[in-house]
Structures are given as C-alpha cells and as structure tokens.
Amino acid sequence: MWKKLKSLHTYNGWIITFLMISGILLFLPSLRGFLSPVRVGLKQLHIGVGIASIIVLLLYLPYLKKHFKSRKQTGKRINLITILSFIVIWSISGLVLTFEKLVSETAVTVSLFLHDLFTWIGLPIILYHSITRLRWVQKQRAPLVKSEGEDGKPKIPLSRRGFIQMVAGTAFVVFIGPSFFKWLKQVMDDGGQSLKSVIANDRNQMSPPPTPLPASSPPQGGGYDGKFRVYTVTEIPKFTNDNWSFTVDGMVDHPVTYRWDDFVKLKRKVQVSDFHCVTGWSVRKVTYEGIPLKKFLEKVGVKSSAKYVKFYSGDGVYTDALSLDQARMDDVMVAVLMDGELIPSDYGGPVRLIVPRMYAYKAVKWLVRIELIDTPHLGYWQVRGYDTDAWVRK
Ligand code: HEM
Ligand SMILES: Nc1nc2c(c(=O)[nH]1)N[C@H]1C(S)=C(S)[C@@H](COP(=O)(O)O)O[C@H]1N2
Ligand SMILES: [Mo]
Secondary structure (H helix, E strand, C coil), rough: CCHHHHHHHHHHHHHHHHHHHHHHHHHCHHHHHHHHHHHHHHHCCCHHHHHHHHHHHHHHHHHHHHHHCCCCCHHHHHHHHHHHHHHHHHHHHHHHHHHHCCHHHHHHHHHHHHHHHHHHHHHHHHHHHHCCHHHHHHHHHHCCCCCCCCCCCCCCCCCCCHHHHHHHHHHHHHHHHHHHHHHHHHHHCCCCCCCHHHHEEEEEEECCCCCCCCCCCCCCCCCCCCCCCCCCCCCCCCCCCCCCCCCECCCCCCEEECCCCCCCCCCCCEEEEEEEECCCCCCEEEEEEEEEEHHHHHHHHHHCCCCCEEECCCCCCEEEEEEEEHHHHCCEEEEEEEECCCCCCHHCCCCCEECCEEEEEHHHEEEEEEEEEEECCCCCHHHHCCCCCCCCCC
C-alpha cells in the first residue's frame, strides 16, 4: 500500500503542477492575444487533466483512513488535510466552471473566486514543497536528531529542522505575511478596477463628451456590481476625433459614416443589463446608454439579401457577427456610456457593442464598423474554437 501511495503522490504532484501552470496561463489577461491560437486546446487539456485528478482522488479515497492514521505527527496530518482540501475545492469549483451553463450564476461566480484564490495561495506552498523536496536541498539538511529522555521514552527535541521551520514560520507571519497578502491581491488583480480609476487612464480624447440622459446619471441601475477584467488581444487603441469614425455599410440602401460630432447627436436610450464572460466572471446591473442596434438597421435600410451583421473593432483585428434576428433583439446596443460616463478605452470606448443575452466575446470593443453580409462570418474567437452558440444560460 505504501508503494501505491508513493506513486500516487508523484502523479498528484505532476497533475497539480500542470493544472496550476495551465490555469495561470488561462488566467493572465496579458497573454490573451499571444495564446489565442491555443487557448481552447489549453482549456480542454486543463479540464481533461482536471477530471483525471478527480479520478485519482476518488481512487485514493479507500486508503484515506489508513494514510491519515499512518501520519502520526500533527504537522504531517495538517499537511495532508490541507492538500486534500485544496484538491477538493479545485475539483468542485472546476466542475462548476466546466458546466457553467447548467448551474446558477452565483455558483459560477463563487467557484471562479475560489478556483483563483486557492491557486494563488497554493502556488507558493507548492513551490516551497517541491523545492524542499529536491535532493540537493535534502542533502544540505542536518539529519533529524532523535534522542531519548531519562526514562527511556523517546523525547522529541527541537531538531535543527524544526528550529528552522519555527523561525521561518515566525518570520513569515511577522514580515512576509502582510506582503504576501499584498502580493496575493496584486496577482489576483486582473486589470479591472473601479470605473473612476479606469476613466483616469482613458487613452481616448473625444470631444465634445456626450451629455448623459437623466436615467443614466445617476445610473438607473445604481452603479454596476462586480468587476470587469480588461481583455484585449491587441494593444489598446487610442482614439481622437481625427482617427475615429463609425460606419454602417454592406448590403444596405443608405450606407452611413459618422464623425464623432454627429455621432453624439444620435438619439440614445438607457438600459440596465448584465455582462457575462464565458470564463466565468460576471458584472451585474451595468447602466448602458447608447443607440439600439435595431435603430441603425432601420436607418440604413437592410437589403433583403442581407442575412448577417458583422462587427469590426477599431483594433483592426477583432470581429464578430450576429444573425439578423439576433441583431434585432431589443437589448443589443451600440453603447456609448456606462454608468453615466463615456466608456473609457480599457472597457472598449468610445463605443462598444453590448449583447446582454450572449457571452461577452460578442461585445466587440472599440466598435467602428457594422457591415451587413449574406454569408456567416466566424468571429475572432470562433475561428479559434469558441462556440458559435454564445447564449448565456437560459
Ligand atoms: C490543481 C488544481 C487546479 C488548479 C491549480 C487550477 C487553476 C485554474 C486557474 C488559475 C484558472 C484560471 C481562472 C481564471 O481565469 O480566473 C482555471 C480555470 C479553469 N479551470 Fe482550473 N484548476 C485546477 C483544477 C481544475 C479542475 C479539476 C477542473 C475541472 C474538472 C478545472 C476547470 C477549469 C475551468 C473550466 C476553467 C475556466 C477556463 C477558462 O474558461 O478560461 N480546473 N483553473
Ligand atoms: N476588440 C475586442 N473586443 C473584445 C475582446 C477583445 O479581446 N478585443 N474581448 C471580448 C471578451 S472575451 C470579453 S469577456 C469582453 C471583455 O470586456 P472588458 O474588457 O470591457 O471587460 O470584451 C470582448 N470584446
Ligand atoms: Mo470573455
């Protein structure tokens, strides 16, 4: 049995290392563009290996009691319980993320939070664990000194190793602890901050600024609830009145191109909607102000031969598309303001698409052109393996 457990430990170590690395690669917003060709494969591999780790865990369950009993020292027992709880939390939250369409939004939000939190807490622990088990480090260590007390019973003196661990532990709590949590906060930061600070970093310079409607300022939805992650597969573009324009063309009767001055004069509407990324995070109750896509389609006169609507980002790379029926849904909006403020560049401003009932990879940032076409168009992420069916849970 001992041999079995040992090999189990080795497998587990590799599995967790792989899941941690692939998970962090999937998380890092700065790698989205670079990794986009392999993102879906990496995700499937992460899930596949994740499910394998769950199977390994289930196979191990029958030995759990014996294993626990064989670990007499409290420290070792705590270690065992810790690693098992980590694996259980990763497994359950990972399964929820895998089947997110089948579970509630709250379950997904909580799972993503736990999945991330335990990854970032687990990372230094596992690094420490694997480094201290390297042969070289083991050799440097003084052998455990065991001595016997007067009465012949083994007494456990403070070994050199125990002493080092105690000092390290104290140092951690006193000196490194606070900076560890600072670090933890920092690595868990995905770029999305409060709207105010994102606005302070706005690269765009559009004038005049749009005047928000009363329903937008103060925001009808009371201010959005949650946190956006700033996602982009390119550099974040920078717009001014001179390099920005907005075009609706293709299979239409009257193609139009707006400059900013005319664009801000278009009649806008306010709506409160939720925002869901397919990787599991959501932002609720965003008060968007903009022009319903429907209005643009009416204005330009869609030809009967047109079947799809293609959206172009001003980053020159990102596109997506909707069928005409989807494009005519009431809440599909060419948004200009969020929570009463001009959408800042990080969040896709000055103008972005909003498709509340679909995953946000449809919500093209830096929207500059809408084209009516007659053949299906696969968007940036669909080409790289994302589902054409982007409906958020029904
Ligand atoms: C050692 C165990 C694991 C670690 C360290 C780990 C780590 C991660 C990390 C850091 C992310 C990125 C989350 C984010 O974008 O905020 C992630 C995503 C994910 N993980 Fe895991 N994970 C583990 C196990 C599992 C398991 C067991 C499953 C499923 C059976 C799973 C399924 C997923 C899914 C579905 C995603 C979302 C991927 C995406 O859409 O970007 N994970 N994981
Ligand atoms: N131009 C462009 N639009 C984009 C993306 C992108 O990378 N480039 N990412 C999409 C994805 S996957 C999501 S979840 C949302 C993220 O919006 P945010 O960066 O405002 O949070 O933008 C969508 N629109
Ligand atoms: Mo997304």
